[in-house]
Amino acid sequence: MTDYRQGFDDLTREIHEPELPVDGDWPDWLSGTLIRNGPAQFSVGDQDYRHWFDGHAMLHAFRMDNGTVSYRNRFLETKSRTEALAAGEIVRSEFATDPCRSLFGRVMSVFNPTPTDNASINVARLDDQYVAMTETPLPVAFDPETLNTVGVVDYDDDVDAQMTTAHPHVEPDTGTIFTYQTAFGRQSEYQICSLPSDRAKRTVRASLDVARPSYMHSFGMTEQYVILSEWPLVVDPLDLLLRGQPFIENFEWMPERGTRFRILRKADGAEVATCTADAAFAFHHVNAFEQDGEIACDIVTYPDASIIDELYLDNLRGEKPSPGTGSLRRYQLPLEGGRAPSHVLSEETLELPRLHEASARAQPYNIVYGIGTRHEGNFADQLVKIDVESEEAQTWHAGGTYPGEPVFVPRPDATAEDDGVLLSVVLDPADDHSFLLVLDAATFAERARATVPHAIPFGFHGQFFE
Numbered sequence: 263m264t265d266y267r268q269g270f271d272d273l274t275r276e277i278h279e280p281e282l283p284v285d286g287d288w289p290d291w292l293s294g295t296l297i298r299n300g301p302a303q304f305s306v307g308d309q310d311y312r313h314w315f316d317g318h319a320m321l322h323a324f325r326m327d328n329g330t331v332s333y334r335n336r337f338l339e340t341k342s343r344t345e346a347l348a349a350g351e352i353v354r355s356e357f358a359t360d361p362c363r364s365l366f367g368r369v370m371s372v373f374n375p376t377p378t379d380n381a382s383i384n385v386a387r388l389d390d391q392y393v394a395m396t397e398t399p400l401p402v403a404f405d406p407e408t409l410n411t412v413g414v415v416d417y418d419d420d421v422d423a424q425m426t427t428a429h430p431h432v433e434p435d436t437g438t439i440f441t442y443q444t445a446f447g448r449q450s451e452y453q454i455c456s457l458p459s460d461r462a463k464r465t466v467r468a469s470l471d472v473a474r475p476s477y478m479h480s481f482g483m484t485e486q487y488v489i490l491s492e493w494p495l496v497v498d499p500l501d502l503l504l505r506g507q508p509f510i511e512n513f514e515w516m517p518e519r520g521t522r523f524r525i526l527r528k529a530d531g532a533e534v535a536t537c538t539a540d541a542a543f544a545f546h547h548v549n550a551f552e553q554d555g556e557i558a559c560d561i562v563t564y565p566d567a568s569i570i571d572e573l574y575l576d577n578l579r580g581e582k583p584s585p586g587t588g589s590l591r592r593y594q595l596p597l598e599g600g601r602a603p604s605h606v607l608s609e610e611t612l613e614l615p616r617l618h619e620a621s622a623r624a625q626p627y628n629i630v631y632g633i634g635t636r637h638e639g640n641f642a643d644q645l646v647k648i649d650v651e652s653e654e655a656q657t658w659h660a661g662g663t664y665p666g667e668p669v670f671v672p673r674p675d676a677t678a679e680d681d682g683v684l685l686s687v688v689l690d691p692a693d694d695h696s697f698l699l700v701l702d703a704a705t706f707a708e709r710a711r712a713t714v715p716h717a718i719p720f721g722f723h724g725q726f727f728e
């Protein structure tokens with residue numbers, strides 16, 4: 263086993279390589295840019311960020327054209343980063359790291375909160391802008407060519423919320439973006455918001471009062487419905503104000519609550535049903551679709567929320583890493599509400615799930631891709647393809663390497679759901695670099711790889727833009 267821990271080292275070098283060396287049969291039809299996001303600096307001065315989700319966001323762009331591929335990487339120049347570099351210490355509160363503050367400073371920060379804009383989780387196109395996103399509603403716009411930071415997007419509305427998801431859904435027919443937000447207050451609420459494809463203006467389509475909001479990294483959407491999956495990791499909003507703990511450490515695991523699926527109709531915002539299931543936790547919804555009076559809702563689940571603890575950097579850099587992968591589980595949510603049965607679709611574990619967006623999203627479908635764990639006790643060390651109908655799986659690995667989220671790109675004029683390639687940034691610690699892997703999505707055989715001149719820290723999500 264090679265040392266995966268290189269994936270949690272800082273990368274502070276910013277470079278542009280006009281043409282990466284390529285081995286193999288690079289598809290000549292592959293034209294566009296893969297932009298990936300993830301943390302790349304885990305300390306400032308002599309202070310360390312505590313969690314994988316806390317490091318400073320860095321963008322990586324692979325531009326592909328006529329069989330060649332270029333590479334560029336840049337930090338996102340957020341206020342969170344620039345203030346910290348100027349001060350020589352951590353300034354803004356992150357997911358699991360708080361700056362050192364006196365009681366006075368803590369009280370002042372309650373009245374003058376400076377939420378993080380360290381948008382390290384995902385990227386998207388919003389309006390005519392490319393944005394990096396995290397779980398505060400402060401998307402950061404950037405130039406897709408230079409990766410220069412433009413700045414926090416100023417929403418053209420007066421919607422007020424403190425927490426959101428970095429995994430919005432796009433309605434296939436209209437391009438309308440749907441997201442969910444949580445507004446903390448004397449009466450906290452979940453809000454379902456929509457944004458037209460051409461304007462950064464949120465409209466609240468539905469709101470639900472909630473006493474103890476759940477930590478929900480993503481949500482589900484079908485043609486007609488939005489599904490909020492309330493895992494029993496919940497917070498008393500007063501604790502966010504008064505306890506002075508890093509954000510996520512205010513949330514409590516309350517398994518006696520079980521899991522509640524709140525189903526809302528997109529058309530009028532009405533809550534049509536609540537379904538219940540045993541306690542579980544998840545980051546990622548995979549897909550959801552309507553069928554025979556119920557919603558099939560596929561989610562990468564964990565038995566509890568201890569996966570969040572496993573992803574603290576001290577644990578990831580320790581002797582017993584988390585595999586960082588969960589189980590692909592299908593919940594069957596009756597549209598009249600009630601108990602939701604579920605079952606695990608594959609013995610292969612999975613994370614960072616991806617689909618053929620245009621053909622599979624919100625439809626009956628077959629194929630999920632993701633990272634997985636081949637060797638027990640290792641960090642995620644393989645790519646996985648699961649057929650949710652046959653429940654069969656295929657895997658790809660290359661000894662001693664660690665692949666990241668596989669992004670599916672369909673071949674032009676493809677008809678089959680898996681006719682295309684997967685793009686995954688793979689860490690090769692033995693050779694002290696990463697490479698961009700091109701995997702045939704149908705056969706799961708390697709087609710080509712392009713070598714990057716440095717090791718890229720483990721990231722989260724990316725998108726392919728044509």
Ligand SMILES: [Fe+2]
Nearest residue numbers: 479545722723
């Ligand atoms: Fe995510």
